Amino acid sequence: MSRTALAASGRRGLHPGAWWLWAACMAGAASRTTNPILLLLIAGVAVYVVAARRTSAPWSRSIVVFLRLGVIVIVLRVALVVVFGNRLPGHVLFTLPHVPLPSWAAGVSIGGPVTAEAVIGAVVQGLRLAVVLVCFGAANSLASPYRLLRCLPAVLYEAGVAITVSLAFAPELVMAIGDVREARRLRGRPTRGLSGLRGTAVPVLERALDRSLQLASSMDARGYGRRVVVARGVRRWAGAATAVGILVLLAGIYGVLAAGSLPGGGIPFVAVGAALLSAGLATSGRRTNRTRYRPDVWRTPEWLVSASGAVAVGTMVAAGILGVAGVQYGVYPLVLPDLPLLAVVGILVGLVPAWAAPVERTAGRDTAPEPTAGVPVRNDAGPGPAANPEPTMPGVPQLALPGRADAPVALVPVALPGGTVA
Amino acid sequence: MIRFCDVTFTYDGADRPTLDRVDLAVGEGELCVVVGPTGSGKTTLLRAVNGLVPHFTGGRLSGEVLVAGRSTRDFPPRELADVVGMVGQNPAASFVTDMVEDELAYTMENLGLAPDVMRRRVEDALDLLGLHDLRDRPLATLSGGQQQRVAIGAVLTASPRVLVLDEPTSALDPAAAEEVLASLTRLVHDLGLTVLLAEHRLERVLPFADSVVLVPGRGGPLVIGPAAEVMLDSPVAPPLVDLGRLAGWLPLPLSVRDARRQAGPLRLRLEGAAPHPAPPADPDAPVEARLSKVSVRYDRVTALDAVSFEVRTGEVVAVMGRNGSGKSTLLAQLAGVRPPTSGAVEVAGVDPTSLAPRALVARVGLVPQDAGILLYSDSVGAECAAADRDTGLAPGATAAVLERVLPDVPADRHPRDLSEGQRLALALAVVLAPAPPLLLLDEPTRGLDYPGKARLVRLLAELAADGHAVLMATHDVELVAQVATRAVVLAEGEVVADGPARDVVCHSPVFAPQVAKVLAPEPWLTVDEVRGALEVEAVRG
Numbered sequence: 001m002s003r004t005a006l007a008a009s010g011r012r013g014l015h016p017g018a019w020w021l022w023a024a025c026m027a028g029a030a031s032r033t034t035n036p037i038l039l040l041l042i043a044g045v046a047v048y049v050v051a052a053r054r055t056s057a058p059w060s061r062s063i064v065v066f067l068r069l070g071v072i073v074i075v076l077r078v079a080l081v082v083v084f085g086n087r088l089p090g091h092v093l094f095t096l097p098h099v100p101l102p103s104w105a106a107g108v109s110i111g112g113p114v115t116a117e118a119v120i121g122a123v124v125q126g127l128r129l130a131v132v133l134v135c136f137g138a139a140n141s142l143a144s145p146y147r148l149l150r151c152l153p154a155v156l157y158e159a160g161v162a163i164t165v166s167l168a169f170a171p172e173l174v175m176a177i178g179d180v181r182e183a184r185r186l187r188g189r190p191t192r193g194l195s196g197l198r199g200t201a202v203p204v205l206e207r208a209l210d211r212s213l214q215l216a217s218s219m220d221a222r223g224y225g226r227r228v229v230v231a232r233g234v235r236r237w238a239g240a241a242t243a244v245g246i247l248v249l250l251a252g253i254y255g256v257l258a259a260g261s262l263p264g265g266g267i268p269f270v271a272v273g274a275a276l277l278s279a280g281l282a283t284s285g286r287r288t289n290r291t292r293y294r295p296d297v298w299r300t301p302e303w304l305v306s307a308s309g310a311v312a313v314g315t316m317v318a319a320g321i322l323g324v325a326g327v328q329y330g331v332y333p334l335v336l337p338d339l340p341l342l343a344v345v346g347i348l349v350g351l352v353p354a355w356a357a358p359v360e361r362t363a364g365r366d367t368a369p370e371p372t373a374g375v376p377v378r379n380d381a382g383p384g385p386a387a388n389p390e391p392t393m394p395g396v397p398q399l400a401l402p403g404r405a406d407a408p409v410a411l412v413p414v415a416l417p418g419g420t421v422a
Numbered sequence: 423m424i425r426f427c428d429v430t431f432t433y434d435g436a437d438r439p440t441l442d443r444v445d446l447a448v449g450e451g452e453l454c455v456v457v458g459p460t461g462s463g464k465t466t467l468l469r470a471v472n473g474l475v476p477h478f479t480g481g482r483l484s485g486e487v488l489v490a491g492r493s494t495r496d497f498p499p500r501e502l503a504d505v506v507g508m509v510g511q512n513p514a515a516s517f518v519t520d521m522v523e524d525e526l527a528y529t530m531e532n533l534g535l536a537p538d539v540m541r542r543r544v545e546d547a548l549d550l551l552g553l554h555d556l557r558d559r560p561l562a563t564l565s566g567g568q569q570q571r572v573a574i575g576a577v578l579t580a581s582p583r584v585l586v587l588d589e590p591t592s593a594l595d596p597a598a599a600e601e602v603l604a605s606l607t608r609l610v611h612d613l614g615l616t617v618l619l620a621e622h623r624l625e626r627v628l629p630f631a632d633s634v635v636l637v638p639g640r641g642g643p644l645v646i647g648p649a650a651e652v653m654l655d656s657p658v659a660p661p662l663v664d665l666g667r668l669a670g671w672l673p674l675p676l677s678v679r680d681a682r683r684q685a686g687p688l689r690l691r692l693e694g695a696a697p698h699p700a701p702p703a704d705p706d707a708p709v710e711a712r713l714s715k716v717s718v719r720y721d722r723v724t725a726l727d728a729v730s731f732e733v734r735t736g737e738v739v740a741v742m743g744r745n746g747s748g749k750s751t752l753l754a755q756l757a758g759v760r761p762p763t764s765g766a767v768e769v770a771g772v773d774p775t776s777l778a779p780r781a782l783v784a785r786v787g788l789v790p791q792d793a794g795i796l797l798y799s800d801s802v803g804a805e806c807a808a809a810d811r812d813t814g815l816a817p818g819a820t821a822a823v824l825e826r827v828l829p830d831v832p833a834d835r836h837p838r839d840l841s842e843g844q845r846l847a848l849a850l851a852v853v854l855a856p857a858p859p860l861l862l863l864d865e866p867t868r869g870l871d872y873p874g875k876a877r878l879v880r881l882l883a884e885l886a887a888d889g890h891a892v893l894m895a896t897h898d899v900e901l902v903a904q905v906a907t908r909a910v911v912l913a914e915g916e917v918v919a920d921g922p923a924r925d926v927v928c929h930s931p932v933f934a935p936q937v938a939k940v941l942a943p944e945p946w947l948t949v950d951e952v953r954g955a956l957e958v959e960a961v962r963g
């Protein structure tokens with residue numbers, strides 16, 4: 001399968017669902033092992049794929065944030081074990097002064113001997129959580145959460161927009177803080193310290209509120225929240241079906257988890273609940289007649305990427321069931337962990353997206369964010385009628401224009417009359 | 423197409439109506455320009471067209487607004503989205519999605535158009551507005567002019583029958599503005615789209631206008647009519663109209679082409695009376711600021727590329743260039759906001775980034791594009807007092823400067839409730855109070871009406887005479903013509919022209935002011951120069 005053929009498949013790279021599925025699988029694989037080498041391998045695979053396929057979009061740097069977060073998690077975990085942790089026997093590294101606690105706090109201890117086993121156990125557990133975070137960060141870097149929201153069914157779309165707007169809010173807030181701090185410097189005021197903080201917060205919030213109002217009016221003017229008239233009875237039915245569906249579904253899941261509590265192991269409840277819920281959502285969806293512009297498509301690369309994730313998590317689960325030595329790592333005896341070949345191969349399959357996923361077409365990857373923007377490239381051959389064979393709606397002005405190549409060009413004087421040429 | 427029947431609108435808590443018994447009819451396929459001083463109610467008038475006034479703003483509206491036969495009484499803005507496209511003053515604040523292509527499709531998705539129709543219209547809009555190269559770009563990475571074009575494209579794709587634009591070209595460089603306006607005329611001429619737009623830079627839009635609505639402000643009656651008639655005695659007028667009035671041309675020309683056809687006799691009269699050449703810059707004046715081979719790079723973008731030049735006392739330097747050519751970065755360098763990637767910046771012999779905030783403001787003052795960002799207090803008086811404290815001046819010093827910049831700014835008003843011109847005056851006063859020898863202005867005329875601009879021109883000339891050095895980044899060629907002694911043109915971070923303002927602007931088809939275009943080849947720049955020459959001639963004759 002040639003890379004160019006794959007690259008042509010998506011207009012903006014891979015379907016976001018495929019990226020999130022792959023990342024979820026890698027996170028699932030991480031949660032099935034406590035072997036630090038395997039965990040580091042998973043993190044390495046995630047970072048490598050991001051490095052190979054990320055764009056220069058603002059959100060593509062978010063994996064760095066998650067890497068930092070992962071380090072913080074490990075440090076916190078170790079610190080907690082050192083101060084409060086259970087006193088595992090073994091090689092004592094150092095001893096903290098013991099703080100006696102009253103009898104009702106039995107089970108918690110402060111201070112005492114800290115063993116290498118306890119510290120390493122804490123590092124491994126922290127590492128597992130950190131690797132899950134890195135996988136989530138990888139998904140964030142590769143596909144913006146907004147693109148994932150675009151795939152939601154119509155009825156959830158409006159809630160999705162609200163989430164998008166709030167997601168966009170955070171980076172804008174950061175930019176606003178930068179602007180306000182610059183402005184304070186220009187006024188000759190301190191930008192640091194307590195007074196600096198107070199002087200920054202109010203203008204930043206003011207700007208944020210301003211912007212929300214402007215955005216709300218723009219969304220209103222652009223048709224957000226248009227409704228199709230649906231009979232009141234239908235609306236009520238849809239609401240009731242959704243509510244009952246959720247309840248039945250929850251009861252069914254309980255039945256599945258707690259064996260024997262419901263007839264048929266709860267599975268009939270799950271089926272009926274899911275059916276009611278989807279019928280309710282579909283009916284509510286009729287109230288909005290939104291359509292979707294160029295929905296992301298699911299083709300071979302998407303299958304390859306999600307399959308590679310599934311293989312990774314599948315081998316980890318299989319290795320666990322088969323009891324392959326080395327998937328779980330114990331600190332007794334304190335030796336270097338084994339390297340189970342099956343698990344390593346399974347995780348390495350997770351690298352497939354680094355080649356299988358198409359490179360996003362531009363998204364500013366190679367173009368500068370501020371190119372020569374002022375003078376737009378003129379498309380001399382206007383889209384003529386021949387280029388648009390679709391029937392046009394009578395009475396509705398269409399954007400497609402008769403080809404008048406000269407119209408816009410003639411308005412920019414090439415040189416001044418009278419011979420003063422640039 | 424648009425019809426206002428006896429419309430009166432009062433904002434909540436206001437003591438007099440913003441719109442008072444307005445009757446207005448704009449026919450199909452008309453390009454109608456709304457003119458008027460700042461704060462006269464232009465924006466309110468525009469927002470009433472799709473019902474944002476009063477559905478969104480609150481307030482009380484009587485009478486009726488009809489668009490394509492639908493009354494805003496019965497249809498909220500979202501139900502009018504398919505007939506009215508509205509582009510606001512600040513395009514960046516109106517974006518809902520995060521990519522250019524999605525933004526163009528957003529309104530159509532809400533209207534429920536078929537996917538193939540959406541696809542075709544997005545492609546057309548990309549071509550029409552020259553956005554093709556940007557289609558996959560995140561909106562956050564676009565420059566101001568690009569954002570404006572995306573915002574226009576985003577409403578055009580819904581194929582509205584009425585387009586309402588508030589200050590569509592204020593943020594654009596001259597070439598991009600021409601491009602946007604050319605697209606608009608194309609829509610009007612070929613598709614019969616009705617366009618209603620408000621704009622302070624009348625010199626840009628009047629040549630395209632069919633009719634003009636003059637909003638005199640303070641609830642005065644609207645003047646509506648063909649552009650050439652209304653402009654005859656409009657209080658706000660572009661240089662071309664001023665020249666036409668001075669020369670007594672009838673009908674009043676609104677485009678450079680029409681003016682040139684009537685300008686023959688005037689050119690003859692002016693023959694031999696060459697404009698007074700500006701006194702050459704004093705080469706011995708002390709250097710106020712110096713950039714030596716300054717380069718600035720963000721990520722992979724080079725914003726400034728080995729730029730070297732000096733600003734001397736008494737100069738008014740205009741920095742021009744298209745959107746994104748590095749003008750704002752240049753000002754930020756001189757204000758010490760960021761250190762350069764390489765090279766050296768000196769302001770009064772010191773690196774400005776090394777100065778503490780208080781020492782900095784005594785040497786260099788910067789008024790950013792959005793002047794309001796400099797203001798934090800909740801009244802004009804408190805703002806002035808805070809500025810006195812910040813810079814260690816005697817109480818009342820800033821208020822005195824404000825009185826000189828613009829008299830009669832109400833001291834108890836909140837800075838956000840001031841008009842654009844008043845807010846700029848307040849920001850200028852705050853920056854000027856510590857008397858920095860170097861004054862930097864970023865787009866100072868955005869949102870200013872002609873009287874406000876004339877006041878700014880007088881003030882800048884006075885400051886230069888007082889020994890300040892002024893450097894301003896601007897797209898406003900008429901401002902450059904009136905006050906700049908020197909012009910610097912930037913392109914892609916490099917200096918491509920640097921010289922006396924008259925030479926630089928007259929030799930560029932893009933940057934030439936209207937008077938120069940009409941009276942070429944003689945290098946007249948402003949109506950005042952012509953008026954002066956004619957008076958001299960009248961005395962002689």
